[in-house]
Amino acid sequence: MSYVGKILVILQVALSILFMTFAGGVFAVHQNWRDKTMQVQKQLADSQKQTREAQSQLESAKTEFEAKLSEQTHIADGLKAQNTGLTAEVAELRTSNDSLKQQRATQTGLAESKAQEAQFRQDEAERQRVENQKLQERMDTLAAENRELKDELFTQQEAYRTLNKTYEAGLSQLAFLKRVVSNAGLETDPDVVARQAAPPPPVDGLVTHIRKNRANRVQFVEISIGSDDGLVKGNELDVVRIVGQDRSEWLGRVRIVDLGPDWAVAEVIQPSKNGIIQEGDNVTTRLKI
Amino acid sequence: MSQRGSKSEDPAPDVYVGLLFVAVGALLTGCIFLALELSSYGWQFQ
Numbered sequence: 354m355s356y357v358g359k360i361l362v363i364l365q366v367a368l369s370i371l372f373m374t375f376a377g378g379v380f381a382v383h384q385n386w387r388d389k390t391m392q393v394q395k396q397l398a399d400s401q402k403q404t405r406e407a408q409s410q411l412e413s414a415k416t417e418f419e420a421k422l423s424e425q426t427h428i429a430d431g432l433k434a435q436n437t438g439l440t441a442e443v444a445e446l447r448t449s450n451d452s453l454k455q456q457r458a459t460q461t462g463l464a465e466s467k468a469q470e471a472q473f474r475q476d477e478a479e480r481q482r483v484e485n486q487k488l489q490e491r492m493d494t495l496a497a498e499n500r501e502l503k504d505e506l507f508t509q510q511e512a513y514r515t516l517n518k519t520y521e522a523g524l525s526q527l528a529f530l531k532r533v534v535s536n537a538g539l540e541t542d543p544d545v546v547a548r549q550a551a552p553p554p555p556v557d558g559l560v561t562h563i564r565k566n567r568a569n570r571v572q573f574v575e576i577s578i579g580s581d582d583g584l585v586k587g588n589e590l591d592v593v594r595i596v597g598q599d600r601s602e603w604l605g606r607v608r609i610v611d612l613g614p615d616w617a618v619a620e621v622i623q624p625s626k627n628g629i630i631q632e633g634d635n636v637t638t639r640l641k642i
Numbered sequence: 643m644s645q646r647g648s649k650s651e652d653p654a655p656d657v658y659v660g661l662l663f664v665a666v667g668a669l670l671t672g673c674i675f676l677a678l679e680l681s682s683y684g685w686q687f688q
Contacts, residue, residue: 354658358658362658362661362662362665363661365662365665366662366664366665369664369666369672370665372668373671375672376671376672376673376674376675376679377671377672377675379675379679380676380678380679383679383682387683
């Protein structure tokens with residue numbers, strides 16, 4: 354190989370290595386401008402789209418805002434009118450508030466007095482409650498006693514009915530016996546019987562009428578004293594005749610068989626053998642034989 | 643270098659032949675890098 358061939362070979366080797374180095378460097382550090390262009394165009398389209406959407410939203414918001422502004426303007430006008438009315442109303446309400454404050458002060462005083470009264474009533478209610486409890490306990494006790502008394506009353510009523518039956522039977526028997534005794538000519542009044550058993554009171558009287566029997570003897574005499582003088586049927590009196598100042602004659606003894614307030618009829622039960630009873634003779638219970 | 647028509651044997655490769663192989667390898671590597679660069683652009687030249 355000639356000297357020039359050797360130089361060319363070496364030059365070719367150097368240029369080939371330099372070509373490989375530049376190609377590798379370009380490949381290693383290159384940027385894909387096409388992808389970047391596409392990406393930027395896409396971002397631009399998105400931005401334009403967003404801008405259009407934003408403009409449309411802005412237009413609609415503007416329209417809506419204008420409508421709202423108009424509406425709010427009307428509302429503001431109405432509110433101004435209301436404000437004027439409310440200002441007048443506030444003035445009236447302030448006047449009313451002042452009067453209400455005065456009324457409240459009055460009512461507060463009344464409420465305080467009512468509260469004191471309520472407290473007093475509550476205290477009184479407490480006292481009444483205690484008293485009521487005592488009364489309730491007493492009422493319970495009385496109710497128990499009432500039940501016992503009702504039981505006793507029922508028992509007594511049963512006993513009363515039994516006694517009433519016995520009493521009615523006794524009354525019937527008594528009426529029967531009174532009829533029997535009356536038919537026998539005896540006295541049935543206990544007072545009269547008691548007075549018959551007792552000695553007659555000391556009284557004096559006169560014989561007003563006499564009645565004789567078939568044997569011409571005096572059987573009955575009527576005297577001038579009766580039940581007003583304390584005489585009763587069965588009393589025995591002595592018939593005497595005063596013949597002088599210091600002398601009298603016993604004519605017999607009579608027993609009262611019937612009498613009135615100021616008269617009595619007596620039967621001669623023990624006539625005298627020496628004298629005959631006549632009208633005007635004296636009768637007495639004072640004589641002790 | 644042998645003359646034309648002679649039947650002498652090929653000379654033994656020397657260091658310059660090796661340099662030529664190195665140059666061939668460097669050219670092939672550079673071509674591959676450029677092909678990869680064009681493939682990233684989709685083989686479009688505009």
